[in-house]
Amino acid sequence: MxxxxxxxxxxxxxxxxxxxxxxxxxxxxxxxxxxxxxxxxxxxxxxxxxxxxxxxxxxxxxxxxxxxxxxxxxxxxxxxxxxxxxAAVPHGPRADGTAGGVLVACSDGEWHVLPARILSEVLRLRGHDVRFLGGHVPEARLVSELHQTGPDLVALSCTLPMRLPLAHRLIQACRPVGVPVLAGGTGFGPDGIWARTLGADLYAADAPTADELLRRQWPPPLAGRPSIDPACAEAYAQFVRRRSELLHRVVARLHERHPALRDPTDHEYDTTTANLSNLLDSLAAAVFVDDTQLFTDFLSFATAFLTARSLPPDHLGTVLETPAELLRDAPLFMGQLDTGRGWLANNA
Structure with missing residues (x-):
């Protein structure tokens, strides 16, 4: 002990x-x-x-x-x-005592690599053959690794829910070669609810749980069934085409209403701009998985974030005005925005 x-x-x-x-x-x-x-x-x-x-x-x-x-x-x-x-324990979950090959990757756009790094080390210590790809793994690189190294499992880490549409692409990239996906990280939502929405085969909240799941059956079966509504996927695709315009308009509106935020030398300039980008991506991800909690969770974080930096949370209300004007022809986005504005009215 x-x-x-x-x-x-x-x-x-x-x-x-x-x-x-x-x-x-x-x-x-x-x-x-x-x-x-x-x-x-x-x-x-x-x-x-x-x-x-x-x-x-x-x-x-x-x-x-x-x-x-x-x-x-x-x-x-x-x-x-x-x-x-x-040194790693010299055994693994396979019946013949050999270790199974696990490819660990962070979702495209995901730079928070420490949780995935810890997962990789714990699985290695428990006898798994692990290859860690690091942060921000685009689809093309993952596909290349799948064909070149032939892993038995992909462990996909996502800490930010706004990256879920990109995580979905990686999960789907594993399907043609029959490689199951174990999802992990706070980005997949409470109890991994959005991991199931995206079609991941397994979800583990931490490294020991991941190992326990893999030892029950190796390799895991391809059990995931994505439940993304085609209408939500199409609405998200349309958003991607307009994202640059939306962000430009949102920043301009915020600077118009709050001139003090225009100065690029101000220490809050980059922080504010980054938060606007994240807000739009969280809105889009909420539409993609069809869950308002994703968007209101981000608004809750952003409210606390701005308050901690002595910036008025009412900036968020200003920010939501522009997407509401530009996305009137997108009912799924309008539904999320209405919910978000209602949340701000009651909580900000």
Whole structure:
């Protein structure tokens, strides 16, 4: 039985992340393993929770993007250090005792790679043959990997629901070659509800659960059945063609109503523009999966995000005016926008 992660170890690791001290963080992680803490516990009970705290500090406006990126880099180095000093268990889920091949990838447009990296390491430690492709894996690259390496399973990570339409393309790319997909990450919604909508064969909320599912049956069956409404898919496709125009109009409207946000040298300029882009993509993703919760969840995040930076949340109401004017001929989008405006009226 391995030792547990102590509160002192957690506090020390958090300090190393805050100071961007990769040597100290990696050294602490390795010492814990050498002292008898399992590598899996270091990854799941130290690095993972610490990174959640990093994200919370950024969302609350306590840390800048640069601080968040630096801390994430430190976490990645700690994972690499743990991986370098640990060996995988020499068995896997197949009946003959050999490990199964798992290809781990982040959805197209998804740069939050740490959860997928931890998944890869935990599966490796548990005996799986794992190949990690990293973040932002476009469809063409995934298809190439499928044909060149012939994995038994694709584990697809998505942390942002706005990327679900792109995740759907990757899931569907696996179908012609008969490779099942295990979905994971907060982007797939509560209990993985949108993973099922997209047609993933399995969903796991964390790495141990993923391993347990794979051990029940290897390789997993192709059980996923996408339930994307063709009308929703067509509405999304039409949005993609108009996205650039919509974003331009939304930014112009916001600057017209709030001139203080026009200055590109202001530290909030890039943040505001990025949030407008994310808002439109969340709106489109909500239409794609036909679920208003996706859009209202983003509005809830954006309200808290703006408030933490002393920016009036009523910016969101201004932002929603322009899509409502330009998408009057798109009833599915209008339904989402009406729900969003109603949510803002009651909560912002």
């Amino acid at each position: 391995s030792l547990a992660i102590t509160a002192d170890a957690r506090a020390a690791f958090d300090r190393h992340l805050a100071h961007g001290d990769e040597a100290a963080a990696a050294g602490l992680a390795v010492r814990l393993v050498e002292d008898g803490v399992s590598a899996e516990d270091v990854l799941l009970d130290l690095v993972g929770p610490a990174q959640v705290t990093v994200g919370a500090r950024w969302a609350a406006g306590e840390w800048t993007v640069a601080q968040e990126h630096a801390a994430t880099h430190v976490s990645e180095q700690a994972i690499a250090a743990v991986s370098a000093v640990t």
